[in-house]
Amino acid sequence: MLALYEPYVQEFLNYLRFEKRYSQHTILSYQNDLEQFFTYLAAEFDGPDVPQITAGLIRSWMASLKEEKRTAKTINRKVSALRSFFRRQMINGVIAQSPLTTVITPKISKRLPVFVAEKDMAAVFKKPGSPKEDATGVEEEEVDIEKGMTEWEKEVGKLIMAVLYNTGMRVSELVNLKERQVDAHYSQLKVVGKGNKERLIPVSAGLMKELQDYMAKKRLKSLSEVEFLFVNDAGKQVNRGRVGRLVKKYLTEVTTIEKKSPHVLRHTFATHLMNHGADLNAVKELLGHSSLAATQVYTHNTIEKLKEVYQKAHPKGGG
Template identity: 30%
Template sequence: MAAPLSGFIRHLQSEKRHSARTCDNYQRDLQRLALWLTGVGCDCWADLSSHDVRRYVAHLSKGGLGGRSIARHLSSIRRFYQYLLREGLARDNPALDIRAPKTGRRLPKVADVDQINQLLEVNPDDPLEVRDLAMFELMYSSGLRLAELAGLDLLSLDLKGREVRVLGKGNKERILPVGGKAVTALNNWLAMRSSVAPEGEPAVFVSQRGDRLSRRSIQARLARWGVLQGADQRLHPHLLRHSFASHMLESSGDLRAVQELLGHADIATTQVYTHLDFQHLARVYDQSHPRARRRRGGSGSGES
């Protein structure tokens, strides 16, 4: 079984001009398959059937591989058998119609409302901590991405109108409401900002040196803030954005509105937050759906 595999790798290197890393990945995947085939008593590539490939997928899954990794293995097998068919070393491609198991989407971590209140209900007097509170209040108030917060300019703030204009992914602009707590925190910071920022600096949030605060610095300051406030998990900017989305959806139930606020091009991206209020939805379903409600006065004679 080694000769066809070696020939395939040479084919990728010389004819397809694939990188050494890509070739190594193919070789590693197919050597793993070859080892499994030897273990089940198969010593010829041409004898591999679709049933065998399905068994192999189950073996990989049982071994802890996720859907994406298994999909890559299947891709390697399909590509290998295309080569074997061309060389007359196989009769068909046994992996052609085999699909990897679906990968569960990673669910965003969130903080509950009480945790957010504990995090933000402070009265800092140090200018940098006043700045930090303004940043974190704004992120939670308006659901800003880290890049949107870091790139925010003074001209984008309208605190009298309680709005902020941000430039999101794909250079798409959106105008977002700013909550009262965030407006207060921002006004407190802007009153101190001139003591740090040089004249003409457009950035809302600046460092001790007076230049625009970097994304990495914002991440570090939020992690530090969490430690100081006794947070029970490591804080990061996306946690505030996720918490904003979750709390908005839980209160309003308006997925389209939350999609607009977050700046998601596809509503499927926003739907990941719906799991967070699933128990509430399940209760509503049980109380409302005519086929979900239990009959009163007994189970009925026709049930078994």
């Protein structure tokens, strides 16, 4: 970080950490975006002080990002980080007005959330070797998704898939889930989301039984003193990268969708709920969204589902 900007940036990051209580992952994202912006200013415009930064300089940076083939979504996220930073500088009295007031961000084409079909999710949880039907209705042998994995990796991997799909929690929420957040009595999980906001997510009796069995096996492996729920063979907390690889491994065997990430399972959770008539506000609470706007995107998938049903079932649907 350039010395000129470091005091401003550090104060802002401390504000995010201690007042907004953002996660370390989110804070690092803000830090990277700000460092990139100020490095650009230093290289192209000799590093003007914060009060001298204009809308023109920001537009110039945005143009450079576009030349680097950055997507509109990425550019908007970076500009959003700047917006928060300059809003903080106004509160601190460093500037009188944000230079972003007249900056227009690029439009993002709205895309429906990618999700896994219900039949494909069902295939994830089938036992290896059990028969399945192909597109023609002919039974074929199920691919062993867990081939090459240790017994503990299988235990943890399948349970991680079940928890992500059954709760819709974020990957950061999952890796930081602790045993004490598993409430067997009320069959629910206490999740700590963005801004350290807590929410309760109900789980089925079947999934709770799997979680209890898993924790019992942790005790047998002398891993019971590890506070994090999901651990690897060595008793270390499972990290985001490992979860991402696990999800990709499982989904690669059952679906041809391009994206195969933990966040896709979050989309899948919400979409399947909506397709089965769940209340939008209830889905919002389960996902931990701060507003309905973020949840409403799933209603579009529901509409597409209704169109499909209409076209297949109504006598004039295909005309």
